[in-house]
Every structure is written in C-alpha cells, then in structure tokens.
Amino acid sequence: MSREFSWRTREANLARMRGETFDVLVIGGGIVGAAVARDAATRGLATALVERGDFASGTSGKTSRLIHGGLRYLRDFRIPLVRQSVRERDRLLRVAPALVVPLRFVIPVYAGKGLRTWSLRLGLFVYEVLSRERTLPRGRWLSPRDVVAEEPRLSPEGLRGGGLYFDACADDARLVLAVVRDAAEAGAAVANYAEAVELIRAGERVAGARVRALAVGDPFEVRARCVVNATGVWLDRLRGGGEGHSVRPTRGAHILVPRDRVGNVDGVALTAKRDRRVMFVVPWGGWSLVGTTDTDYDGEPDRVRPDPDDIAYLLESVNEAFPDARLTPDDIASAYAGLRPLVRREGRGDGASDVSREHEVFEDPDGLLSVAGGKLTTQRAIGEDVVDLVCERLGLDLASATRDRPLGPAMTAAAEFRSIGFDDATADHLASRHDPSDLRMALEEPESRARIDPDLPYVWAEVHAAVHAEMALTLEDVLVRRLPIFYESRDQGGSVAVAVAARVARLVGWDAEQIQAEIRGYATLIEEHRAFRRDPRA
Ligand SMILES: Cc1cc2nc3c(=O)[nH]c(=O)nc-3n(C[C@H](O)[C@H](O)[C@H](O)COP(=O)(O)OP(=O)(O)OC[C@H]3O[C@@H](n4cnc5c(N)ncnc54)[C@H](O)[C@@H]3O)c2cc1C
Numbered sequence: 001m002s003r004e005f006s007w008r009t010r011e012a013n014l015a016r017m018r019g020e021t022f023d024v025l026v027i028g029g030g031i032v033g034a035a036v037a038r039d040a041a042t043r044g045l046a047t048a049l050v051e052r053g054d055f056a057s058g059t060s061g062k063t064s065r066l067i068h069g070g071l072r073y074l075r076d077f078r079i080p081l082v083r084q085s086v087r088e089r090d091r092l093l094r095v096a097p098a099l100v101v102p103l104r105f106v107i108p109v110y111a112g113k114g115l116r117t118w119s120l121r122l123g124l125f126v127y128e129v130l131s132r133e134r135t136l137p138r139g140r141w142l143s144p145r146d147v148v149a150e151e152p153r154l155s156p157e158g159l160r161g162g163g164l165y166f167d168a169c170a171d172d173a174r175l176v177l178a179v180v181r182d183a184a185e186a187g188a189a190v191a192n193y194a195e196a197v198e199l200i201r202a203g204e205r206v207a208g209a210r211v212r213a214l215a216v217g218d219p220f221e222v223r224a225r226c227v228v229n230a231t232g233v234w235l236d237r238l239r240g241g242g243e244g245h246s247v248r249p250t251r252g253a254h255i256l257v258p259r260d261r262v263g264n265v266d267g268v269a270l271t272a273k274r275d276r277r278v279m280f281v282v283p284w285g286g287w288s289l290v291g292t293t294d295t296d297y298d299g300e301p302d303r304v305r306p307d308p309d310d311i312a313y314l315l316e317s318v319n320e321a322f323p324d325a326r327l328t329p330d331d332i333a334s335a336y337a338g339l340r341p342l343v344r345r346e347g348r349g350d351g352a353s354d355v356s357r358e359h360e361v362f363e364d365p366d367g368l369l370s371v372a373g374g375k376l377t378t379q380r381a382i383g384e385d386v387v388d389l390v391c392e393r394l395g396l397d398l399a400s401a402t403r404d405r406p407l408g409p410a411m412t413a414a415a416e417f418r419s420i421g422f423d424d425a426t427a428d429h430l431a432s433r434h435d436p437s438d439l440r441m442a443l444e445e446p447e448s449r450a451r452i453d454p455d456l457p458y459v460w461a462e463v464h465a466a467v468h469a470e471m472a473l474t475l476e477d478v479l480v481r482r483l484p485i486f487y488e489s490r491d492q493g494g495s496v497a498v499a500v501a502a503r504v505a506r507l508v509g510w511d512a513e514q515i516q517a518e519i520r521g522y523a524t525l526i527e528e529h530r531a532f533r534r535d536p537r538a
Helices: 007-019 031-042 071-076 079-095 117-130 144-150 172-185 232-238 308-321 379-394 413-419 424-431 436-440 460-469 475-482 497-508 512-529
Strands: 021-027 047-050 101-110 140-142 159-169 189-191 194-202 205-213 220-229 245-258 267-271 278-284 287-291 334-345 360-363 369-372
Touching: 007 047, 007 189, 007 220, 021 031, 021 205, 021 379, 031 047, 031 172, 031 369, 031 379, 047 172, 047 194, 047 205, 047 220, 071 079, 071 117, 079 117, 079 159, 079 379, 101 117, 101 144, 117 140, 117 159, 140 144, 144 159, 172 189, 172 475, 194 220, 220 379, 232 245, 232 334, 232 369, 245 308, 245 369, 267 308, 278 308, 287 308, 308 334, 334 369, 334 512, 360 379, 369 379, 413 424, 413 436, 436 460, 460 475, 460 497, 475 497, 475 512, 497 512
Parallel strands: 021 047, 021 220, 047 189, 101 267, 220 369
Antiparallel strands: 101 159, 140 159, 194 205, 205 220, 245 287, 245 334, 267 278, 278 287, 360 369
C-alpha cells in the first residue's frame, strides 16, 4: 500500500502544528532529530519535528556513510563508545537490511606508518568480542601476502600484514529519510523547510517555538510540553544563555573518484600520509568514496564546502596507498564537506581531544533539552536516551519501542520490482532504496522505467517517488539526497537538471519562473562544490 509523504502531507502536518499542543517538539531533521522523533512517536507521544532545510541537508547527509563500531576509537580505549556503536550497527543490519549492508574491510599495517601490528591485532579481537549478536562474519589477521591477495593494488612496500574485518555502510540521506518516515508513520507531524526562528516561553519555561515555514505565510507558534534542540552545529543559536556545554565544529571532507583507477576491491582503512590519521576508501558503485579530513572550523556553518587543502590531503593519501591510482583533481567526480557537532565541555582545554565524540544530552534552566554529538550509527540509542529524559520530565512511564522495529524497505523487494517491469539490474538497485508501492503509482508516467542518466541506475519513477513519497520540495532535494546523482555523475547532474526540473514542475505545479530559479540554484551548488579545482594547491 502506497503511503503518500509529499508536499501535501507537509501542508497537513503544518496545519496540525498550528492547532495541536504536542508532548514534544523536536527541532532539527538530521539523523539525531529524526531518531528522537521516531522514538517519541513510537512510544505514543504526540510529536512534531521541524527541519529548516531538507531532511539530512546538514551533517547527516555528508558523512563517510559507514555504520560502524569505530575500530579506530579502540586506540584511545573508548570502549563504551565502540561497544554501543557495534551493538547499534548489528541491530541496524538486522532491522534495516535493505538500507544497511555489510562491508568487508582490509586495514594494512606498514613499517613506521602509524598503526602497530600488536595493537591492531588486539583491537580486532576486542572489536569481535564487543559484538554480541555476531551478525557479521569474523575478522582475521592477514599476512603481507594475504593482504596483497585481498587488495592487489595496495602498495606492498614495507607491508607488515593487516586485518580483515567487517562493518557496514548505508546511504546516509536515505537512512535519515527512512527514520523520518517511520516517525511520521507512527503519528509524528513532520515538516521540512520549517525553521524554528525563536523559542516561546510560558513564564520561565520553554513552551514551544515560533516556526517559519516555506510557502505557508507568516511564522506561527508550535506549542509543546517539552522541546528538544537537535540542531547539530547550530545548537547554540537556539539556546538562550544556557551555559556549560557548546558545540565545537570540525570539518570533514570526502571525494568520489573512479573505482577502477583506485582499484580497491572492498573497503580499505588506511592512514593519511600527512598525519597518519585513520581514513577510509569505501566502494560506492563505480566510485571509491575517500574520506575524511578532520580540521577545526570557525567559518559560517551554513556554507561548508571542501577546500583545496582537504582535496590535496585526500588525494596524496589515496595515491600513497594505491600507487597506480595517480589521481589528480580532474579525476574527482564530486566532493563534499560536513561539520562534526562535537560537544565541548566548559572548563576543559581547547584541543580537539577535549571534545567528546559521544553524544550528550543537557538541559538548560528553561527546560530546553539539547542533544549533540554521537554518530549516524548510534542514532537509535541517542533517540532512546533523549526520550527517556523527555518522559521523565513529563512524568510518563513509557518504554522505547525502537529496538526491534523494522526500518526502511523490506528485503524481499527485488523480485517485486521485476514483476512490475524493471530489468534485473534496475530491480536490484531499486530494492536497496524503495518500497515497491512508492514506485507503482509512477508506472503510468512517461518513461518511468527509463534511466535519467544512461551511466547511472536511477530511473524516472524515482523522481515521482521523491516528490510523492519522500517529501522532496526542491530540485536539490531530488538530485542530491533522494537520487544522489549530484555525487555519482561526472557532471554532478548538470546535464539532466533541466529535464528533472521540468518533470518535478509537472508533478508539483512550478511555474516557469520557479523552474528557472531551481535550475539556477542547482547550478550554483555545483559551481561551489567544484571551486577547489581552481586552486593550485589541490
Ligand atoms: C565528515 C563526517 C563524516 C562522518 N561519518 C560518519 C560515519 O561514517 N558514520 C557515522 O556513524 N557517523 C559519522 N559522522 C557523524 C555523524 O554524521 C554526525 O554526528 C550526525 O550526522 C549528526 O547529526 P545531527 O542530527 O546532530 O546534525 P545534522 O545532521 O547537522 O542535523 C541538524 C539539523 O538541524 C537543522 N536546523 C538547524 N537549525 C534549525 C532551526 N532553527 N530550525 C529547524 N531546523 C534547524 C539543520 O538544517 C540540520 O539539518 C560523520 C560526521 C562528519 C562530519
């Protein structure tokens, strides 16, 4: 059965927000806000979620796309973080099998380059022990010859051996969308392009927020008994004088480069040439996703772009590890950067190590609950933690219901896609992204089974699904987060943007002026993300 989740759903949800008083208003539609809303709604709380841009348009759509325990955190003995991450990874593999898929990793060890043999061996052992569910195959130690057999294009020079282990990966924006949709299915009123411009108070206590929503007129009040601030790196903007915690952003950049040039078979964890930090090369269809950097950021969080130094750092590292790759900036299909909302605690030093990668929930004197930090992987546990506190504040005794709740499309879907006329390759592609019911309603549309770009698996029916079943409101929503053509096409979707805009216009009723504005906005986005090419450092 198809469930509409469109601009019409959004309008109805915004109308609900004007009229109802909610148990909880969640501000921010990244993975953290989405997970809080899902946990609250599935416990039966009256829940609203507002996101000022598109869902996952902040950090949560710009990650390394790993659902992982974080093997590298064992180096700093962050056992509780790794234990929680491993368990949530295993849980996601079980409840979201179409969205979250296993990924095999090789981690080579070289003489004098960062990692030591004994510490990696110990790390791999502890990593296995921490996985209670044993959802993934066991890892093992590899001799230098085994490493080369697994990843023949890795540099053999100084190779001491390596580890083979398993983690998982997911399309981050689609994971966020699945969590948001599940929250909505459980009764939450959710809306993208709806910004909380200020908090409203009853006496000294926060009692909701004034919300300005795209295309619905004047700002209006959304009333709630409890307000959760899940705005990531924007967290401090909403807090009125709350002290003790704040967010310290660091920037992480990624590039997508042709996989046949890099030659990685599976995932590879390597150490960066410049500072020997652990970074990843992740297979992503025909591309290798390479990331990430980690640098302090004090610029404007709204417009984070990869800079030439990020690009140089990533290229020199991947070229060192895979010497035949010889990548240059011209080989990069796309690049992106996001900000980690790391929590800084008052009274600690200023170094990067004084900020936590674990999530923190804290309460201001006016009752505002803020949550920051954590990982894409641990989203469900973060949601549970926050809503436990919400329930405590509301005097309710309701248990979390998300531990075993299915998420995203069912795994049996590929055969169904074939039965409605998609070829094998397209059916496999669609099965990892959609519920067949979301595409069925598009099948009468012209060319619905045809590819949008001949080099990529995305079909026109998915544009229809983006608009009707995934609340895409803009051309950028469709081409960046619903169908990631922005990342995976050599021209970042520039050559299909006009046709896609025309199709969306027909579905939602844009006029000629709006179509032009959407196309211009998308062209600017591409240009900004390619600006690094003009700098000789890259
Ligand atoms: C480079 C990088 C790589 C990473 N890789 C991984 C990985 O591979 N695996 C993993 O598990 N974790 C990873 N992480 C960590 C993880 O991605 C983040 O911790 C997580 O996405 C943070 O989610 P969030 O919801 O707090 O923030 P965000 O996703 O930024 O969400 C906050 C949202 O709030 C909205 N907002 C702001 N102000 C308002 C307002 N006034 N009203 C309404 N909405 C508002 C913003 O538009 C934004 O969408 C990575 C992080 C980075 C930076």
